[in-house]
Amino acid sequence: MRDGGALSLLPLFAWLSPSFPVGGYAYSHALEWAVEAGDVEKEDSLLSWLSDLLLYGFARSDAILLSHAFDAAGRGDAAALAEVKALAVALAPSAELRLETCQQGRSFLDAVLAAWPHEQLDALAPALKGDVAYPIALGLAAAAHGLPKPAVIEAFLLALMQALVSAGIRLAPIGQTGGTRVLSTLAPKVAALAQEIPALTLDDLGTATFRADLGSFRHETQYTRLFRS
Template sequence: MIETVRLMAWLSPGYPVGAYAYSHGLEWAVECGDVANEESLTDWLGDVLERGALRNDLILAAHAHWAAIEGDAPGLAAINDLAVALAPTRELHLETTQQGRSFLDATRAAWGVPELDRLSEALPGAVAYPVAVGLSAGAHRMALPPVLAGFGLAFLQNLVSAALRCAPIGQSAGTRVIAALTPHVAALAATIPGSSLEDIGSATLRLDLGSARHETQYSRIFRS
């Protein structure tokens, strides 16, 4: 039970990682008309979840978790180097590294354990968010499946929260989108334990290009 409660705390909107400041390219998708209503938001998010960043993040989190369980600091550093290098734009790099460093620092301060402190020494610079979560969960010997499912749901909920602020949808529609996509998150998370780092890849080119365009978007409220 304590593991579940701890995980809920780590992945809650109140955890000090600044997730509210990022839209993962959604703000640009709204600006250009790709996301204009509940249906298009559901489709856009579905692609991000299953063909974009979330799948990759879950694979990276799983491998960071395994490295932490094994106490493999060099392996953890290599996974993090890959995760940081995968960010396709400046803003998406900021999104993952700012949240990753904030998550790791906050977790060490509040839920520090010797193994987390030791392994964190292998990550003195930029830290990707999924690596920080996987490392922390592994250092605490938390079971992997709920960590992956919880991370995926938190990712989805944060983007729906962003949509409520920048897209023409209301709270009821946002709740329906979460309900529609939650089974997809759970199904995706269940496939991750058998995945290798070679399985990483994405097919959301329009999102990546849109993220680059968001850097110079005239009016915006999010950092990505």
Template sequence: MTTTILTATLTRLMDAPSLKPESLEPENFAELPLLLWLSPAFPVGSFAYSHGLEWAVEAGDIVDAATLQIWLVDLLNFGAPRSDAVLFACAFRAGRSSDWAALAEINELAVALAGSAERRLETCAQGGAFVSAMRAAWTCAALEHLPASGDPIAYPVAVGTAAAGHGLSLDLSLQAFTLSLFSNFVSAAVRLGAIGQTDGQKTLAGILPDVRRLARETSSAGLDDLGGCAFRSDIAAMRHETQYSRLFRS
């Protein structure tokens, strides 16, 4: 009797739609390419940029994991990464709706918002490299409406457009993009010797809820929501231009 009941129960479980092997089909992992596009191995050169952290470390603003986390949370709430998240969302929606005129305007604004020469280099060099790699290996129709090779394109606009063109989720794509920015900042802090690798992972774990919150807040944001006042970070970007000894390009 027990064997009969167990067999019947297992049969019902296997027949349940939510538990069938088909639920693991690739279409349920549509965002998987983001792990490649936003990984350090993707050829955008993100390892070469510190977003001004190199100067902040030399100036003594960042000396350990606690001061790094404070710096990063301020960036997330008030700095360029928050604006990048808004620009990503706007570019995604423009790409999803095939509004190419709006996409061009969003990109022009994103480039203009770079507050220093190195910030402009940081976003445009990575944006251009991202588009080149995507057109070669992950092409889609939306990518053809981005600027031609050599013309400036902001990194969040490039990634947002690609995610829309490949039919990915805005919320998940935005979370992944924002987390990748901060992962690169933490990597820069590790290479600068401000923290160790374990503290780097603790820092990322600590700011993950803030990253998710930022994605929720900006997924429906428009260009009118742009704005920030992370003055110390902007100063760091400008001071880095004349910093005597440098590992990074920004």
């Protein structure tokens, strides 16, 4: 979106705000199990857990998928967009994590179609029928509205970390100030990773956060839960 020739990032700020209706507050990406298991107890262990998810886990992979969805949408290539969408859904390691990304992806896409219309978005949205992972929906919307990919990737990664820090504050004995310190420490890592993502291919996809993935299975049977994942 442009006003007087200047690129506006306001749509991005709105879309990645906690108030945007995607229901992200309902998911912890297995952090709830990590707290119950004792893996995350204090500020330092939350930072370690989230750093791994960022650099070696789903955050990095989702950013790669977002990047490729953005490029496909920018070319108007519906077939490529549908292909990366199918890959993103297939890569979800558990039923809960598939629900997390697909529910947010569908809610995001429906909200943007209703409130932030664009003819390119309307033209390519049919390629995302059925289950659609969150980063794919964001990549399509951002490309359709002409947002700069580097800013989109960086903001997306930071928003993921913000959501998990918020979940950590609710789950563990970590105060608001501690959570803010965790996010501040993660920010340079987010920026560095975001710079690497555009050069990565789909062959670079992969995670090494096995305990978090297994935790998502165990979360399904937790006796008391606040989150859906």
